[in-house]
Amino acid sequence: MTNGADDSGVGRRTSRRSFVRRLTVGGGALAAGLAGPARSPAAEPPAPADPTRELGHPVSPYGTRSRFETAVRVQARTPTSVASWTFTPLQDSCGIITPSALHFERHHAGVPDIDPARHRLLIHGLVRRPVVLTLADLERLPAVSRTHMIECSGNGLTEWATPTMPDVQRTHGLTSCSEWTGVLLATLLGEVGVEPAGLWVLAEGGDAAAMTRSLPIDKCLTDVLVAYGQNGEALRPEQGYPLRLVVPGWEGNTHVKWLRRLKVVAAPAQTREETAKYTDLLPDGTARQFTFVMEAKSVITFPSGGHRLPGSGLYELRGLAWSGRGAVRSVEVSTDGGRSWQAAELQAPVLRIAHTRFRLPWRWDGRDALLQSRCTDETGYVQPTLAELVAVRGLRSHYHQNAVQSWRVAPDGRVSNVHA
Amino acid sequence: MSTPRAAVVGAVAATCMALAGPAQAQLPSYGVGRPPTPEEIRAWDIAVGPDGAELPPGEGTAVSGKPVYDAKCAACHGATGREGPQDVLVGGQGSLATAKPLKTIGSYWPYATTVYDYIYRAMPFTQPESLTAAEVYGVTAYLLYLNGIIGERDVIDRRTLPQVKMPNRHGFVPDPRPEKFPR
Known part of the structure; x- marks a missing residue:
């Protein structure tokens, strides 16, 4: 059950996927395609x-x-498809790597078409040697590859007050996990020489929104990547081709895509994305600002909303857990709405700030069941219940919803999104 | 997290003295990169911080901005900034602590400089960076006026914009997480 053994055998994997597919009720194409050859496109x-x-x-x-x-990927219901987002199909995922083509998207003004030969990165501001770099220049520098998840801080924003979305793709699919390759920002900042007054870095994208965020210099000197590679090849255009920031564990909006400029500054620029957006409104009318870290979170991906179990019997519960503060230490699963908990098995590798796969065998007796998972990260932080989160944040903070998710399995096998 | 910074700065100083890359190369250890020209920096350095140091020459008032808003903004943000369908820009003051908070420039944005910065870099949605400095100053003034923050004929320029007191200037608090949940 561990080490992905059940995902590695081709025959086994095929049967698992067709098994899952038989259980799937959502999506006409899938439901209609259960009888073999009829499934192929007409x-x-x-x-x-x-x-x-x-x-x-x-x-x-x-x-x-x-x-x-x-x-x-499925698109959110937004007025335009160029300022929108798409969700990763977590219910169809296996292992911990998201295929690049299925990595969630969030664009503020569409995906720019960038010729890498003409793309430049400008580093300036409070530095001793301002510089213009080409991609070839960046590829000359020492490279690192790191496997990290990215999560949009708006992941789950529809789920604060009522269970709204029908499936795990739309409740949790604004997170994905890739192997990223590039240059440590610390390497670049070391080369250009940061002035003592330089305490923040303003990162700007080369898209039509010229999206900007301010990041504290300490984070930039720790583990931030200026990445040009994703899962063994160049970044996908919708993931920032040819250059993006990867800011491990911090909200997705800080991972500025199509990166064209880094300006070392003394104080945050107070951009629209770090004031009007991506701030967390509290019941007293104040708002938290610079809430960068994505706290520990987990979700059961099988079975999950929209699945239908064919009958009682032995199943393997599967899910994903992650934490912006480090490694997942443990995941517990409840099948009775949180009255009792069992430790799930974590599948190796368990990487820091990366998706971590968990599994637990479960014998369904055919009666109403309430499935939940909660994770604990290496700092000891325990994923809260929705009630605990709402008690602190109220219902209007929009971002950073990392509560325990509940799936109800009804006696007819149908699985739905509920608040327990 | 302060240790790596000190280490890097120290390493840089040592590297600078020890190595000299090819002429013009800006990254001393690897001999790559070139210095930007002043024109390049001017063209790209469009971010305007709260002190307004980066603001360009020019000026505008609500009166000069209204026709620009009507022509280029109203279709998405409504005739008076309250109607949508895209982000509501006007109103909402006093609503943040209620069950239906309305986050607008007037009720929520802490800095007036952000209005200038964002309009220039990202608006109009299909024609970003197309407005002149005078047009951006004008639309900024018009939106501040519609929110009751400045007068109709108040001049907004690189000197006055950073001095505008936004109603929610002190509405933001630092991140206290990780939270402690009573269990």
Whole structure:
């Protein structure tokens, strides 16, 4: 059960996925596609009855997934699709890496089309040697690769007052996990020489919003990456091609994409994104500002909203946990709405500030069940219940909703999003 | 977290003395990068902080800004900034501690300089960085006027904008997390 053994065998994986698919009720295409060949797109021929008796496709320069795989990002209901966001299909994920093509998106003015040969990074302000760097310059510098999750601080914003979204994709899908490659910002700042008065770094994107955030210099000198690689290749355009910040454990908005400028400054610029947005309004009318860290959080991805269990019996509960403050130490699972808890098994590798897969066998007796998970990170912080969170924050703080998620399994096997 | 900073600064000083890259190379250890020209910095350095030091010459008033707003902003933000359909910009003062808070420039934004910064860099939505400094000063003044913060004929420029007192200037508190939840 650990170490991904059940995800590594091809036959096993296929059967697991088709098993999950049979349980899925949401999505007409999936529901209609349960009977084998009928699942293939109408315009294409069905798969051969016996693939061992026909030659396969030739080699190809850049692979694509099987035409039978249908997991996609879904867009939030926003007035425009260029200032919008899409959710990662966590219910279809396995392991801890999100395919680059399924990494969640948040754009403020669309995805820019950037020629990497013409892209430049300007570092200036309170530095001794302001510099213009090309991508080739950056690739000359010492590189590091780090596996980190990114989570938008708006993840779960619909779920404060009532259980709103039907599935885990839309309740939790504004988080994804990749291996990022690039230069440590500390390396660059060391080279340009930060003046003593330089206490913040203003990061600016090269998109039509020229999105800007201010980051404290200490974080910038610790683990922030100026990244050009994602999962073994260049960043995807919607992930900031050709250059982005990765700010481990901090809210997604700080991971400025299409990075074109870093200005070392004495004080925060008080940009729109760090004042009007991404601040957390409290019941007394004050608002928390610079709430950077994404606190520990977990969610059961199977079974989850929209699934339907075919009957009582033995299942494996699966989910993801993560913390912006470090490694996940433990995940507990309850099947009775939090009255009793069992330790789930964590799948190696358990990496700092990365998605961590957990699993627990569960024998469903066919009666009403309330599934929950809660994680504890390496600092000892325990993921709160929604009631605990609301008692401190009220219902209007919008961002940083990291409460325990509840899924109800009804006697008919249908799984739904509830507040317990 | 202060230790790495001191270490890096020290290492930089040592590196500077020990190495000299090729002519013009700005990163001493690796010999890459070139210094930016003043024109490059001017073209890109559009961020305006609370002290307004980066603000350009020019000025505007609510009177001069209204026609610009009507032509380029009202379609998305409403005739008076209250109607939407995109972000509501006007009103909401006194609503932040209620069950239906309305976060607008007038009720929520702590710095007037942010209004200038954001309009220039990101608005109009389909034509960012297209407005002149005078147009941005004018629209900024008009939105401050609609929110009851300045007068209709008050001149907004690089000197006066940083001095505008926003109603929610002191409405923000630092992050106290991790929270302690009573269990």
